[in-house]
Amino acid sequence: MSKKNRTKFSIIRAAAAMGIALLVAFLLILLSADGANFSEKIAASGKALREMLVSPLFKKNGNFSMKNFSDVLAGMIPIMFTGLATCIMFSANQFNLGAEGGIMLGAFVTALVAIYAPIPGPLLMVVAVLAGGVAVGIVMLIPAVLKAKLGVSEMVNSLMLNYVIMYFLNYLMNSFLADTSKGITQTYAFQDNALIPQMIDNGSRLSWGFVIGIIMVILCWFFMYRTRWGYGIRMTGINQPFVMYSGMNVPLIIIISQVIGGVLAGMGGGIEMLGRYNVYNWSALPGYGWTGITVAILAGNNPAYVPLAAFFMSYLTKGCTLMSTNANVPSQLIDIIQAVIFIFFAAQQFLAGYRQKLVVKSAQEELAAKAAAMKAERSEQ
Amino acid sequence: MSEELVIQMKGITKVYPNGTVANQDVNFDVRKGEIHALMGENGAGKSTLMKMLFGLEQPTSGEILVNGEVVNLSSPTVAISKGIGMVHQHFMLVPSLTVAENMALGMVPKKSGVLIDYKKAVEITEEYSKKFNLRVDANAKVMDIPVGMKQKVEILKALVRGAKILILDEPTAVLTTQETVELFTELKNLKKQGYTLIFISHKLNEIMEITDRMTILRGGRSMGIHETKDVTPEEISRLMVGRDVILKVDKDQAKPTDEVLKVRDLEYVNEWGKKMLDKVSLSVRKGEILGIAGVEGNGQKELVDMLFGFNTPNAGTIEVNGANIIGLGQRELRERHIALVPEDRMLYGIAGTASIEENVISDRCGEKRLNKGILFNMKAIHEESAKLVKDYTVLCKSAQQQVGSLSGGNIQKVVVAREFSNGPELIIADQPTRGIDVGATEFIRKKLVELSRSGIAVLLVSADLNEVMELSDSLIIMCGGKIAAYFEDTKELSDELMGKYMLGIEKQTPEEIRRVCHE
Numbered sequence: 001m002s003k004k005n006r007t008k009f010s011i012i013r014a015a016a017a018m019g020i021a022l023l024v025a026f027l028l029i030l031l032s033a034d035g036a037n038f039s040e041k042i043a044a045s046g047k048a049l050r051e052m053l054v055s056p057l058f059k060k061n062g063n064f065s066m067k068n069f070s071d072v073l074a075g076m077i078p079i080m081f082t083g084l085a086t087c088i089m090f091s092a093n094q095f096n097l098g099a100e101g102g103i104m105l106g107a108f109v110t111a112l113v114a115i116y117a118p119i120p121g122p123l124l125m126v127v128a129v130l131a132g133g134v135a136v137g138i139v140m141l142i143p144a145v146l147k148a149k150l151g152v153s154e155m156v157n158s159l160m161l162n163y164v165i166m167y168f169l170n171y172l173m174n175s176f177l178a179d180t181s182k183g184i185t186q187t188y189a190f191q192d193n194a195l196i197p198q199m200i201d202n203g204s205r206l207s208w209g210f211v212i213g214i215i216m217v218i219l220c221w222f223f224m225y226r227t228r229w230g231y232g233i234r235m236t237g238i239n240q241p242f243v244m245y246s247g248m249n250v251p252l253i254i255i256i257s258q259v260i261g262g263v264l265a266g267m268g269g270g271i272e273m274l275g276r277y278n279v280y281n282w283s284a285l286p287g288y289g290w291t292g293i294t295v296a297i298l299a300g301n302n303p304a305y306v307p308l309a310a311f312f313m314s315y316l317t318k319g320c321t322l323m324s325t326n327a328n329v330p331s332q333l334i335d336i337i338q339a340v341i342f343i344f345f346a347a348q349q350f351l352a353g354y355r356q357k358l359v360v361k362s363a364q365e366e367l368a369a370k371a372a373a374m375k376a377e378r379s380e381q
Numbered sequence: 382m383s384e385e386l387v388i389q390m391k392g393i394t395k396v397y398p399n400g401t402v403a404n405q406d407v408n409f410d411v412r413k414g415e416i417h418a419l420m421g422e423n424g425a426g427k428s429t430l431m432k433m434l435f436g437l438e439q440p441t442s443g444e445i446l447v448n449g450e451v452v453n454l455s456s457p458t459v460a461i462s463k464g465i466g467m468v469h470q471h472f473m474l475v476p477s478l479t480v481a482e483n484m485a486l487g488m489v490p491k492k493s494g495v496l497i498d499y500k501k502a503v504e505i506t507e508e509y510s511k512k513f514n515l516r517v518d519a520n521a522k523v524m525d526i527p528v529g530m531k532q533k534v535e536i537l538k539a540l541v542r543g544a545k546i547l548i549l550d551e552p553t554a555v556l557t558t559q560e561t562v563e564l565f566t567e568l569k570n571l572k573k574q575g576y577t578l579i580f581i582s583h584k585l586n587e588i589m590e591i592t593d594r595m596t597i598l599r600g601g602r603s604m605g606i607h608e609t610k611d612v613t614p615e616e617i618s619r620l621m622v623g624r625d626v627i628l629k630v631d632k633d634q635a636k637p638t639d640e641v642l643k644v645r646d647l648e649y650v651n652e653w654g655k656k657m658l659d660k661v662s663l664s665v666r667k668g669e670i671l672g673i674a675g676v677e678g679n680g681q682k683e684l685v686d687m688l689f690g691f692n693t694p695n696a697g698t699i700e701v702n703g704a705n706i707i708g709l710g711q712r713e714l715r716e717r718h719i720a721l722v723p724e725d726r727m728l729y730g731i732a733g734t735a736s737i738e739e740n741v742i743s744d745r746c747g748e749k750r751l752n753k754g755i756l757f758n759m760k761a762i763h764e765e766s767a768k769l770v771k772d773y774t775v776l777c778k779s780a781q782q783q784v785g786s787l788s789g790g791n792i793q794k795v796v797v798a799r800e801f802s803n804g805p806e807l808i809i810a811d812q813p814t815r816g817i818d819v820g821a822t823e824f825i826r827k828k829l830v831e832l833s834r835s836g837i838a839v840l841l842v843s844a845d846l847n848e849v850m851e852l853s854d855s856l857i858i859m860c861g862g863k864i865a866a867y868f869e870d871t872k873e874l875s876d877e878l879m880g881k882y883m884l885g886i887e888k889q890t891p892e893e894i895r896r897v898c899h900e
Contacts, residue, residue: 006783222756226756226757226759227755227756227757228746228747228752228757231739231742231746231757232746234735234739235732235735235739235743238732238733238734238735239728239731239732239733241728241729242728242729242730242731242732242743243732243743244711245689245711245721245723245729245730246711246715246743246744247710247711247712247714247715247716247744248712248743248746249710249712
C-alpha cells in the first residue's frame, strides 16, 4: 500500500474510533438523562453532549472562553509527557505500563528537591525536574533489566510496580514527610524559586511547562527518526530477530527504551508538580499514565502526533468535567470513552475490510502504472 | 495382500493463489493394508498432496476417491469422518495438558452430560495404548514426555478418532535412531492389524525397510508408482533427484588464495539428544565458492547457526581469518566482515513494515559516515540507499517504500544489497534464491560469482541442486550431520552420483572428505 493510502487509512480509522466512542458516550448519557419522556431525554442528552463538545472552547453566550481553553492546554502537559514515554516504550514493542507510577514518583522526587535542596534561583527548578526524571529512569531499570536478561514480562512487572510506588510513597508521606500542622496529608511548601511560572495568569495553571512539553515532543521525534538509537528502538518493535541478526544490541535497546520512557514520565510528574501545585499531596495514582497510553495509541507511537492526541484527550476530559458540573452527567464517562477508543485502536481487524480494499486499489494502480511505463518504453523503441 | 484401493487420487492439479503450481496431474493410489511411501525432495509437492487428502487444501482439478467413492474433502473433519488421519511433523498437542486430556480433546467423555470424565479419558487412552502396543503414560503432561512418546500420542489420537488410513508426515525427522526403530515396529504392527499407512520421507533406508510401494514426486509431478521390492536405491535416487531447468552462469576458474573460514570437527547435539553435526570440518578460501548440498535437515541449518552466532557447538572450532568466532555476537561477527543471507528472509532478513532504506542500513547504522554527531546524516543515508536500490535493481518507487510491499525477489534483493555491500570477507548464503523469480535468481547468482572472483570467500548452502552445481567451485554433500562427500571440481559431477551421496547410499572415505580442509 502506498504511503498516502496508509496515512489516509490511519486518519479514517482514528476518526472512526473517536466517532464510535462519542456515539457510545451519547447512548450512555441518554440512558442516564433526566426527563419524563423520550423527547425530554433526547433534549437533555443533547445539552449534555453540547457541554462536553463545545464548552471547552465557548462560553454560554457563544464567545470564545480563554479560561476553558487554557485549562485544556494545561491539561495536556502531564499527558504529553506520559504519552511520549509510552510512545517510545511501545515503539520497541515493550508494553511497559509504568508511566502511571512513573509520573507519581517523578512528582514526589521533584517535590522533595523543591522543598529541601539549597539551590539558588531557577536552577532549583531545573535540578528538581531532572531529579524526578532520573529517579524514574532508574526505577524503570527493574522491569527493563528483568525483561532483557530473564525475559520476564515487562507488562506485568511495570503494572505491579505502579502500586508498589504508590504505596511506598504514601508510607513515606505518612511516616516521615507530612507537614503535621495541616489537616490533610501534604508536604511542606516548595521553595518559591522552584515554581514554574505561569504563561497566562487566569487561574488555569497553564505553566511554561507546556512549552517544555512541546520541546520534548520535537526532541523525541528527532530521537526516534533521526538517531541510530531511535532507529534501533523502532526496528526492534517491528522485528526483534532482524535487529539481533543485523548486529545491534537488542537487550540494550530494550533497556534504553524503557529507561527513556521512565525519564520522560518522571519529568512530566516534576513539571506538573512545580507548574500546578506548591505542595505535594497526591495519595493515589493520578491517572495521567493511563491517559498517556491512550495518547500514544492515538498518535500511532509517533511523537509528532502526541500533541494532537493529548489535545483531544485533554479536551474531552475538560468537556466531561463541564458536563458533570452543568448537565448532571457523571464525569467518569471519560473513562468509558477512553476505553472504547482503546478497544477500537487495539482491534487489528477494525476496518480491515476497508484496508484490504485500499491495498487492492493500490496494487491495481501500481500494475496499471507499470503497464503504462512498459508501453511507453516499447513505443520508444 | 488385497488389491483393493482405499485411496485414489486422479489427475490432481493444485495451483496456489500466488501462482505456484504445487502439483500437476498427479495420480496416486494406496492399497488397503499397505505401507505406501511418498517420496521427493523439499518442494516436490508431497505435503500439498497430503494436505489435499486430509482436507486442509482443495485440489484445483482432479478427483479423490476413498473406498471407491468420489468424495469432497472440504475440511479435516470430513477427512476424519472418511477414516483418514494425519500425524503432522510438528505435533499438534497442548503441552500443558496430560496425554489423556489431549486424546480427549474435541471428543470429551462426559459425566452425566456436563462434567468431564477424566477417568474415562484415561481408560480410553490406556485401552488404545494396549490394543495397538503404543505405550504412553496417560497421566503425564505432554510437555514432560519425550518426542517419541508425543508422536505415539499423535498416532493414538488419529486412531481413537476412527482413522483406518494414517498419513505420517516425515515421522522420523525428529526421532533418534532408537526411537525410529521402535516406531517401525509399531507401524508394522499397525499394518498387521489391517491399517493403511502413507509414509512421507526422503530417507531411502527407511523406505526400503518398511514400505510395500512408493510414489515418487519431482517438481510437482509424479514419477510413477513402484513396488519397493522391484526398485533399487539407485533408481529411486535417479527418479527423485534431477534437474529440470538449468540457469547457466558463466564463471572463470577460481583462483583461491588464503583460508578465510576454518571449521574443524564441529559437533552439535540438539535439545532432544539428536546428533545434528558430527565432526564437520571444512575450509573456505578467498576467491572461491564452496557449496553445501544435501537434503534439508541433514545439519546444514545447524552449521549456519553455529557460523553466525545463533547457537554454540558442543565441540570443535570455528575460525575466521585465524581468530576464533565461537561465542561472538552478531555485531562482532559483522565487525569481522562476515555477512549472512539468511534462509528465513522474512524472520531475519527484513523488518517488513519499515522502508527499504531502513532495511539496508541496519548493519551499518552506527558507522561514522552515516552519522553527524548524535544525529543521522540523512543525506548520506538517502544516497546510500538510493545507490543500493539502483545497483541491485530493486524494483520499487523509491527507497522510502515499505519493504514488505515488494515481491519476494525484490525483498531478497534488498537483503543481498545490504549483505554484499558492506565490505564482506566471508559471505554465507543460505538458500539465497529459494522461492524467488527467475530474474532475481539470476541476478543474485551472478552477483555471488562476481563477489567471489573479487576475492571474497563464499559459503553457499542450498537445497537447489542446480544452484550448488552451477555456482560452486568445489562442493560438499551433507548427510545425517556428516560430510558425505567432497568434490574438488563440480564439472565431473552427475545428478545420479550426487543423489547417491545425498541419500546416504554412498559415502567417501575420511581421507577423501578431509581434502576439503586444504591442509
